[in-house]
Amino acid sequence: MSSMNPTQSTSEFFDAAERLNPSIIIDRDSSASDSPSLQKNCDKDRYDGVIADQHRPVFTVGESRKNSCSSVIDNAVETPPLNMKQKSITVAEIQADLANLGPLDLNDRKNLCRTLVNLREMLRNEPVDAWKEMTDEELVTLMNDGSLKQQDLEKKLGDERRAVAVRRLWLSEQIKCEDKMHSLPFEQYDYSMVSGACCENVIGYVPVPVGYAGPLSLNGRRVYVPMATTEGCLVASTNRGCRAIADGAGVAASVYNDGMSRAPVVQFESALEALKVKAWLETSSNYQIVKQKFDSTSGYARLQELKCTPAGRLLYLRFVATTGDAMGMNMVSKATDEVMVMLQQTFVNMELISLSGNYCVDKKASALNWIEGRGKSVVAEAVIPSDSVSRILKTNVDRMVELGEKKLLIGSSMAGVIGGFNAQAANVVAAIFLATGQDAAQVVSSSMCLTQMDKTAAGDLRISCTMPCLEIGTRGGGTILPAQRTCLEMLGCAGGHPTKPGKNAHILAETICATVLAGELSLLAAQCSGDLVKSHLKMNRSQLNLMSTVSEPAVALKDQCTVPKVGSHERRHPASAVNNAFKLSGCANIV
Ligand SMILES: CC(C)(COP(=O)([O-])OP(=O)([O-])OC[C@H]1O[C@@H](n2cnc3c(N)ncnc32)[C@H](O)[C@@H]1OP(=O)([O-])[O-])[C@@H](O)C(=O)NCCC(=O)NCCSC(=O)C[C@@](C)(O)CC(=O)[O-]
Numbered sequence: 001m002s003s004m005n006p007t008q009s010t011s012e013f014f015d016a017a018e019r020l021n022p023s024i025i026i027d028r029d030s031s032a033s034d035s036p037s038l039q040k041n042c043d044k045d046r047y048d049g050v051i052a053d054q055h056r057p058v059f060t061v062g063e064s065r066k067n068s069c070s071s072v073i074d075n076a077v078e079t080p081p082l083n084m085k086q087k088s089i090t091v092a093e094i095q096a097d098l099a100n101l102g103p104l105d106l107n108d109r110k111n112l113c114r115t116l117v118n119l120r121e122m123l124r125n126e127p128v129d130a131w132k133e134m135t136d137e138e139l140v141t142l143m144n145d146g147s148l149k150q151q152d153l154e155k156k157l158g159d160e161r162r163a164v165a166v167r168r169l170w171l172s173e174q175i176k177c178e179d180k181m182h183s184l185p186f187e188q189y190d191y192s193m194v195s196g197a198c199c200e201n202v203i204g205y206v207p208v209p210v211g212y213a214g215p216l217s218l219n220g221r222r223v224y225v226p227m228a229t230t231e232g233c234l235v236a237s238t239n240r241g242c243r244a245i246a247d248g249a250g251v252a253a254s255v256y257n258d259g260m261s262r263a264p265v266v267q268f269e270s271a272l273e274a275l276k277v278k279a280w281l282e283t284s285s286n287y288q289i290v291k292q293k294f295d296s297t298s299g300y301a302r303l304q305e306l307k308c309t310p311a312g313r314l315l316y317l318r319f320v321a322t323t324g325d326a327m328g329m330n331m332v333s334k335a336t337d338e339v340m341v342m343l344q345q346t347f348v349n350m351e352l353i354s355l356s357g358n359y360c361v362d363k364k365a366s367a368l369n370w371i372e373g374r375g376k377s378v379v380a381e382a383v384i385p386s387d388s389v390s391r392i393l394k395t396n397v398d399r400m401v402e403l404g405e406k407k408l409l410i411g412s413s414m415a416g417v418i419g420g421f422n423a424q425a426a427n428v429v430a431a432i433f434l435a436t437g438q439d440a441a442q443v444v445s446s447s448m449c450l451t452q453m454d455k456t457a458a459g460d461l462r463i464s465c466t467m468p469c470l471e472i473g474t475r476g477g478g479t480i481l482p483a484q485r486t487c488l489e490m491l492g493c494a495g496g497h498p499t500k501p502g503k504n505a506h507i508l509a510e511t512i513c514a515t516v517l518a519g520e521l522s523l524l525a526a527q528c529s530g531d532l533v534k535s536h537l538k539m540n541r542s543q544l545n546l547m548s549t550v551s552e553p554a555v556a557l558k559d560q561c562t563v564p565k566v567g568s569h570e571r572r573h574p575a576s577a578v579n580n581a582f583k584l585s586g587c588a589n590i591v
């Protein structure tokens with residue numbers, strides 16, 4: 001940050017102002033004389049340098065150095081129009097007054113804000129670049145004023161990164177603490193992929209650590225599976241499961257059903273009329289008309305089934321389609337929407353209550369999905385040699401089989417779970433979903449899993465996982481983001497398959513199911529051997545958390561950071577060393 005003493009040279013001051021904002025051009029000829037184009041606002045004791053370009057923006061110096069930019073501008077709003085309450089002043093007068101202000105930091109944009117009146121003037125003729133020419137603080141002023149919607153920042157600025165930065169600036173004012181944003185990173189991210197596809201009102205991103213489990217021996221391949229999680233122990237556990245699997249012949253996994261669903265609810269004047277339409281839709285030739293319309297909406301969506309379920313005068317129409325390599329919700333919703341328009345022309349008494357009648361069933365726990373399946377239905381199976389069960393998993397086959405029955409089957413039945421006959425399928429599903437850009441909310445049905453274990457004739461452990469609802473894709477949604485795509489590339493299934501649409505999505509589904517199986521093996525073994533709590537206290541309970549009390553502010557952790565060393569006493573780093581690391585970048589955990 002450079003600063004200058006304004007008493008030394010007014011022209012230096014103007015030079016710096018122009019460097020700071022290239023859109024400002026100061027009319028020096030008139031400022032060198034007692035020209036009316038340099039004016040003093042008598043009431044507010046601030047100076048407005050009149051700019052010689054077509055927008056005639058005015059920047060203000062003076063109080064803004066002590067107060068926040070926005071407060072100066074708030075005052076300025078009340079200022080009467082320039083021509084009413086201003087008088088001409090000389091450069092000598094300006095220099096004399098600026099001298100009283102002390103050193104002025106000309107690199108701080110807050111010191112040079114145009115008034116709201118002038119910003120509005122800039123926008124009046126809607127010049128293409130007016131928004132881009134404004135400083136961040138000026139944009140915030142217009143957001144506070146309601147002249148600029150924060151959701152329009154990307155469009156107006158044509159610069160996603162800057163849009164995020166300005167939104168953060170504005171939001172930090174709203175939450176009345178600029179520091180609150182500090183640890184939410186936003187730099188080093190390609191927002192062009194996010195805007196219009198993955199998120200709105202973007203203010204940054206939450207970094208989640210990504211580990212890998214593997215190699216997982218799956219269908220004759222060796223796979224390294226990326227997992228994004230903050231649950232210490234999860235990756236280690238899944239990794240141990242992969243090791244046990246590798247001791248046998250590996251996992252065999254296969255998709256046995258494929259179909260994404262969308263189910264509108266429609267209403268008729270009577271229950272009988274609803275049944276008539278059901279019969280019409282179930283007639284083969286009519287179904288073909290519907291299918292033709294449905295399939296015409298996409299290069300990949302192909303209708304497989306239309307299930308019509310009546311409820312009084314309501315009819316629930318469950319469209320099920322294959323969707324290539326995409327998870328398919330947008331695709332199937334679009335296709336269903338177009339079919340419904342067509343059906344409404346045929347059945348004029350049919351009232352479409354909603355395109356989604358909750359019979360789909362998306363993002364809600366349901367018996368229907370558990371029974372019918374949704375997305376990819378997959379089964380994975382492996383045999384673990386008995387000596388690997390004792391050597392790697394630290395238990396034995398009989399105990400595992402007994403736990404499978406008493407916990408996974410009887411325990412889950414006692415609890416009345418839907419599709420929850422497993423130990424931790426959701427853990428692995430969520431971690432791979434986050435890593436590979438899946439729709440996180442679909443963990444609800446996607447983690448439905450039946451884990452079964454029995455003893456083979458040779459005395460080894462046979463384990464299988466059946467997952468009927470893996471709602472996943474390798475194309476579309478969050479899979480376009482570079483980090484998530486990289487994780488898909490690790491698995492060899494990024495994007496659409498070049499020759500067999502849908503194959504990449506099947507590879508991902510099989511990989512998730514096989515990794516779930518690895519996680520099941522290890523966690524169930526830890527419960528057999530009584531290692532669950534011990535392992536989590538060692539790998540999951542952070543020493544940093546233990547250091548803090550509820551009432552301590554989070555910043556205390558930075559000042560007194562303790563790095564645990566497994567198996568030894570804590571090592572305490574001097575606060576200065578830790579703080580240096582924090583200072584390395586604008587974001588606390590991005591270095
Ligand atoms: C998209 C809207 C909101 C447009 O809605 P609209 O009414 O056309 O928008 P508008 O331009 O009139 O603006 C109204 C307000 O919406 C907000 N808004 C509007 N646009 C933006 C934007 N770009 N960024 C940030 N905020 C925005 C904003 O608050 C704005 O107020 P303003 O600030 O203008 O005074 C509306 O059409 C909508 O809510 N659609 C539903 C989308 C949705 O909820 N998707 C979730 C996923 S669906 C799913 O996953 C589950 C499902 C469906 O399968 C479950 C089921 O089976 O039911």
Ligand SMILES: NC(=O)C1=CN([C@@H]2O[C@H](COP(=O)(O)OP(=O)(O)OC[C@H]3O[C@@H](n4cnc5c(N)ncnc54)[C@H](OP(=O)(O)O)[C@@H]3O)[C@@H](O)[C@H]2O)C=CC1
Nearest residue numbers: 298299300324325326327328329330331439476477496501
């Ligand atoms: N709309 C809704 O109600 C819901 C939406 N979602 C969201 O929907 C998004 C996912 O929707 P989805 O339909 O999967 O993705 P997209 O909306 O991104 O659609 C996939 C696009 O990729 C094209 N495509 C190119 N190659 C392939 C290929 N090999 N296989 C499949 N498609 C290909 C499709 O072509 P074409 O145009 O020919 O079909 C289509 O345009 C997620 O962001 C999710 O969060 C989630 C739940 C509900």
